[in-house]
Amino acid sequence: MVASNPMYSGGMSLRKKFLATVINDIWPETLFFTAVATMVAAISQLTSHELALNNGLLGVLGTVLGLVISFRTSSAYERYSDGRKMWTNIGTYSRTLAMTIWIHISNDRPAPPGGRAPTQLECIIEKKSMINLVQALSVSIKHYLRGESGVYYQDLYPLVCFLPRYANGGNSEHDLLPMWHASEDGEYPLEHKSQRVPGSRSNSTNTMTSNYKEETPSTFFGSLRKQHKTFDPEKVLPIVEVHRPLKPSKNPPRAGFTDYFPFLKIFKLIAKPFRKSPGSQDVDMRAVMGKKRKPKPCDSNVPVEISLFLMNYANVMIRAGNIPAPVAGTLVGVINSIQDTLSNLERIADTPLPFAYQAHLRISIWIYLLALPFQIVTTFGWLTIPGTAFATFLYLGFLEIGQEIENPFNYDLNDLDLDDFCYMIQRELHEITAHPNPDPSAYVFGPWNQPFAPADRRTAQELIRANEEYTHSEHGPDSQPGSHSIQRTLLKGWKAVDTSTRK
Numbered sequence: 054m055v056a057s058n059p060m061y062s063g064g065m066s067l068r069k070k071f072l073a074t075v076i077n078d079i080w081p082e083t084l085f086f087t088a089v090a091t092m093v094a095a096i097s098q099l100t101s102h103e104l105a106l107n108n109g110l111l112g113v114l115g116t117v118l119g120l121v122i123s124f125r126t127s128s129a130y131e132r133y134s135d136g137r138k139m140w141t142n143i144g145t146y147s148r149t150l151a152m153t154i155w156i157h158i159s160n161d162r163p164a165p166p167g168g169r170a171p172t173q174l175e176c177i178i179e180k181k182s183m184i185n186l187v188q189a190l191s192v193s194i195k196h197y198l199r200g201e202s203g204v205y206y207q208d209l210y211p212l213v214c215f216l217p218r219y220a221n222g223g224n225s226e227h228d229l230l231p232m233w234h235a236s237e238d239g240e241y242p243l244e245h246k247s248q249r250v251p252g253s254r255s256n257s258t259n260t261m262t263s264n265y266k267e268e269t270p271s272t273f274f275g276s277l278r279k280q281h282k283t284f285d286p287e288k289v290l291p292i293v294e295v296h297r298p299l300k301p302s303k304n305p306p307r308a309g310f311t312d313y314f315p316f317l318k319i320f321k322l323i324a325k326p327f328r329k330s331p332g333s334q335d336v337d338m339r340a341v342m343g344k345k346r347k348p349k350p351c352d353s354n355v356p357v358e359i360s361l362f363l364m365n366y367a368n369v370m371i372r373a374g375n376i377p378a379p380v381a382g383t384l385v386g387v388i389n390s391i392q393d394t395l396s397n398l399e400r401i402a403d404t405p406l407p408f409a410y411q412a413h414l415r416i417s418i419w420i421y422l423l424a425l426p427f428q429i430v431t432t433f434g435w436l437t438i439p440g441t442a443f444a445t446f447l448y449l450g451f452l453e454i455g456q457e458i459e460n461p462f463n464y465d466l467n468d469l470d471l472d473d474f475c476y477m478i479q480r481e482l483h484e485i486t487a488h489p490n491p492d493p494s495a496y497v498f499g500p501w502n503q504p505f506a507p508a509d510r511r512t513a514q515e516l517i518r519a520n521e522e523y524t525h526s527e528h529g530p531d532s533q534p535g536s537h538s539i540q541r542t543l544l545k546g547w548k549a550v551d552t553s554t555r556k
Contacts, residue, residue: 072466079450083446086425086441087441090437090442122452125406126451126454128455132459133459136462139398143194144477146394147478149387153384160176161173162373186359190359191478192212192475193213196355198399199463203235204236206299207302208475230358232358286479370384414452422445425444426441507546508543508546509525521534522534523539
């Protein structure tokens with residue numbers, strides 16, 4: 054679900070609530086225009102000089118700018134809403150894909166030509182591994198939208214570590230597949246010649262321990278509320294061997310001094326070339342302003358790579374005849390639908406509003422706010438100061454809101470909670486694989502089922518036990534046993550439901 058309103062959420066500190074607003078982004082400009090209004094009001098009221106302009110254009114320009122800002126905010130929220138819809142589609146497609154694999158692909162398969170038939174355990178392991186890839190697909194989309202390349206994350210690597218790393222059975226750097234080649238950054242070189250011992254595990258804590266911790270509320274009661282619960286979703290993932298520390302599944306940029314004083318970001322931009330080497334994570338993974346970085350040209354699209362393995366699995370099952378033709382169409386269609394959804398998410402994340410539009414709108418608002426005190430000082434007097442401050446807060450606030458929510462996939466407090474979406478998909482996929490696929494006759498004809506209620510309260514077991522054609526004593530003498538009596542029962546049930554459910 055979408056993150057809760059920060060103004061009413063008791064689990065957030067005052068600092069987070071402040072950062073969730075746009076006050077920290079617009080207060081320098083608000084202070085500047087308020088200072089200009091103060092100067093104009095003071096000179097006009099305390100001296101003989103009248104710093105006043107004709108206010109004929111005030112209403113016209115204000116209306117035009119208001120409409121433009123409204124369009125700007127509406128278009129940004131439309132992108133925000135589209136992002137939420139796309140993630141709803143990903144959840145739906147993931148469930149459909151998992152149910153298709155788990156239910157429609159048989160566990161009893163014939164032996165292939167020249168080979169042996171796979172056992173039931175092998176079939177279940179195969180299907181469960183593919184469903185784990187469905188979970189990995191949503192997680193990889195989350196990291197991909199946040200500009201976090203590669204697969205070495207605590208919530209992603211355990212799900213994909215069994216996938217092949219090399220093409221054509223090779224074991225050198227030249228044979229690395231794109232997904233793994235793009236994930237190697239040179240900081241922790243992979244020993245290509247080494248072979249993993251089957252069944253080995255790593256007990257190293259730095260592979261599965263997250264560096265991200267939820268901020269504990271500063272209040273005393275808030276700290277008591279958090280002491281009894283530890284949120285560690287990665288502990289339910291496989292414990293695997295890895296040659297390097299895994300990056301946290303959630304790695305938001307920490308709030309710094311420039312988040313409270315945004316006008317100082319210019320110095321951060323100037324100091325960028327003199328910071329750490331380009332290979333470091335801080336520079337490589339985050340842009341200077343805390344926004345999503347542009348992927349490198351050699352980066353691999355991990356969601357597409359995982360989709361290729363799923364599509365290949367569907368192709369193998371179809372060729373082997375292990376899945377009916379109509380269901381095969383559904384299986385392939387769902388994978389293609391996920392790719393279409395991914396393309397829409399890429400469109401939202403990588404297509405910002407044109408710079409010329411944003412720059413012209415902001416400059417127009419600045420000129421309007423700069424001229425505002427000169428146009429209203431004659432009428433409002435000293436009230437020009439709070440009036441200008443409120444107008445600045447109103448105009449620039451909505452403008453900044455539109456800029457913040459147009460890409461809803463980052464770590465801002467107002468962005469979509471992609472981690473929660475992935476956890477929801479993970480829970481649902483495990484719920485699907487926990488389904489035993491029983492024979493319907495094992496539960497349909499039991500003592501708990503009343504199929505004809507409310508017209509007939511007898512259980513299915515009692516109806517079958519009668520060992521005769523269906524009839525009901527309340528239908529009257531003209532009722533005939535069999536389908537005629539069943540139809541009367543269904544009509545009676547419809548009338549009872551129609552009457553009872555209408556207010």
